[in-house]
Amino acid sequence: MKKCFAFFLLFFSAVMFSQEDAWIYFKDKPSAQQFLDNPSQMLSSRALERRTNQSIALDLTDVPIEKNYVDQIKSATGISVLARSKWLNALHIKGTQTNIIALQSLSFVDKIVFANKTLNTTSKKANPNKVLKTVNKLETAIDYSYGNSGNQIQMLNGQVLHQKDYTGSGKIIAVLDAGFPGVNTAQPFANLQANNRILGGYDFVNRNTNFYTGDDHGTLVLSTMGGYKENALVGTAPDASYYLFITEDDTSENPIEESLWVEAAEKADSLGVDIITTSLGYFEFDKAGESHTYSDMNGSTTFISRGAEIAFSRGIIVVASAGNEGRTAEPHVGAPADAISVITVGSVDSSKTKSSFSSIGPSYDNRIKPDVMAQGSGTVVSDELGNIGTSNGTSFSCPVLAGMIACLWQAFPTKTNKEIRQMILESSDRYTTPDNNYGYGIPNFGATLGFENFAIASNFSVFPNPAKTIVSFMIPQSDYDASVVIYSVLGQRIIEKQITNQNPFLSVENLNSGLYFYTFDSESLHKTGKIIKQ
Incomplete structure (x- = not known):
C-alpha cells in the first residue's frame, strides 16, 4: 500500500x-x-x-x-x-x-x-541527409566558371540572368538555420567576406552574437547561394548580401524553435531584408503531445507558418524547404512550407526527376504544395572547411532557388514580392498542369526576362484562335527559336514542337474539338494560354 x-x-x-x-x-x-x-x-x-x-x-x-x-x-x-x-x-x-x-x-x-495539445498545439527538422563526396567536373558551355555547380543553375536557366549581370547585387537575403561555422574562414566564402556581404547575424538559440558556430547545415545552405570557388562552385546569388540567423537547436526538437524563427523573421524585416530562406521544417517534436498533425498543415495553424505569412505581408519573399519526408508514413510538407504565400521548394535530381525523399502536397486545406522544384539531389555545396562536395535534401533545393529569386528581383527592382512570386510560378514548366509532387514545376528564370521586354510581350499573338487546322505563334522579333507544347484539359502533353520566326506554324488539325492549353518558351519570352480547336 x-x-x-x-x-x-x-x-x-x-x-x-x-x-x-x-x-x-x-x-x-x-x-x-x-x-x-x-x-x-x-x-x-x-x-x-x-x-x-x-x-x-x-x-x-x-x-x-x-x-x-x-x-x-x-x-x-x-x-x-x-x-x-x-x-x-x-x-x-x-x-x-x-x-x-x-x-x-x-x-x-x-x-x-x-x-x-493534450493541455488545450507542432515537428521534425528537415533532415539534410548530408552526403559529401567529390564529383567529376561538369562540362558547360557558359561564360561563368560554374564547375560542378553548373547543372543546378542551368536547370533553372539561371545563367541567362548571370550573363546579364544579375547576380543578386543590391538584394539582401536572411538565412534562418542551425549554424554557420566556417563562413568566416573557408575559401568559398572569401568573396562574401572581402566584399562585406555578410551584413551580420545573431544566434537566437544561445542569445549571443557569435553566429559562426553551431551545426554546419547553415554553412552548406549558404554555399549554394553565396559560395564562390572558380571551376568548382558558384552560388546562385554570389553578389547578394546576407544576414545569418541561428534559430534551430540541433540537439533537440522543441516548439521554442518556431518562436525563435518568428523572432528572427521580425528582425530580418526590421533590417530591410528582401528574402528569407529557411531550410527548416517542423512536424514532430521530442515531447509527447507537442507534435503537429497533418490537419495543422493548413497555412494558418502553426506559430511559424502564421509568422511566415505576416513576413510576406510586409513585402518579403519567404522561401522554405518542402521537407525530406516523402518516403515516410507522413509524406506531406511541414511548417512553414504549408503557408499560403511561402514559396515551397521540393527536390529533383540532375535529370529533373522528383527526388524520392522530397515531401509532397497537398496542404491539409487542399492547396498545391510544393510550389516549385529545384535540384536537391547531388547539390554542389561547400562545407565549413571549404571542401566542395554534394549533399541531398530539399534543404539545398530551397536556397538554390532563393538565390535565383534575388537575381530576378535585381532585374525587376520595381516589382512587388507578390509580382515576383507570380512571375516565378508562371515561368515554371508545369504551370498549367500543377500537381502535388512537382507543384508548378521547375522555374525558367531565363524566360522571366521576357517580362522585361514589354514590346515583345504585349505584341505576342496566337492566331487564329479558335482554330481549325493551323495556329501561328508570333512575336515582334527578327529571329527567335521557341518550344511550343499543347496540353489537354487533363494536363496530358499532346503536341510538342520547335518553331521559328521563319516557320511559326503548328498544326492542330488532328486534335478533337475543344479547349487546350499551350506554353510558349523562347529565350526572351515565356507565355501560357488557351487554344480552342473548332
Missing part, C-alpha cells in the same frame, strides 16, 4: 510540476500610436523603403509588444520568457501548468495556448 501511495505522489508531482511551453497572447498594444507616429523606432530606413516601394502601410502588427505586459509576465511566479513576437503580439513562455494558467487572470491577456 505504501508503494502504491508513493507512486501516486510521484505521478501527481510530475503532472503538477513539469515545465510546459506555451504562448501567451495579449489583447492590445496601448502604446501603438507613439510607434506609428515614429516609424524609425520600429523599422530601419531600408525596411521602410521596401514598404513604401510596395505600397504597404504600417499597422498595428509592426508595433512592439507593450513593455509593461512583458515585465509583468517576467515577474510572475515560476515563469520564464523564452521568445517574443510583435507580429503575433505574444510571448513564448515556460512554467508549470498551474503557474501558466494563473496568468489568464491578468486583464491584458487574451489567451494562452499550450504547446502540449
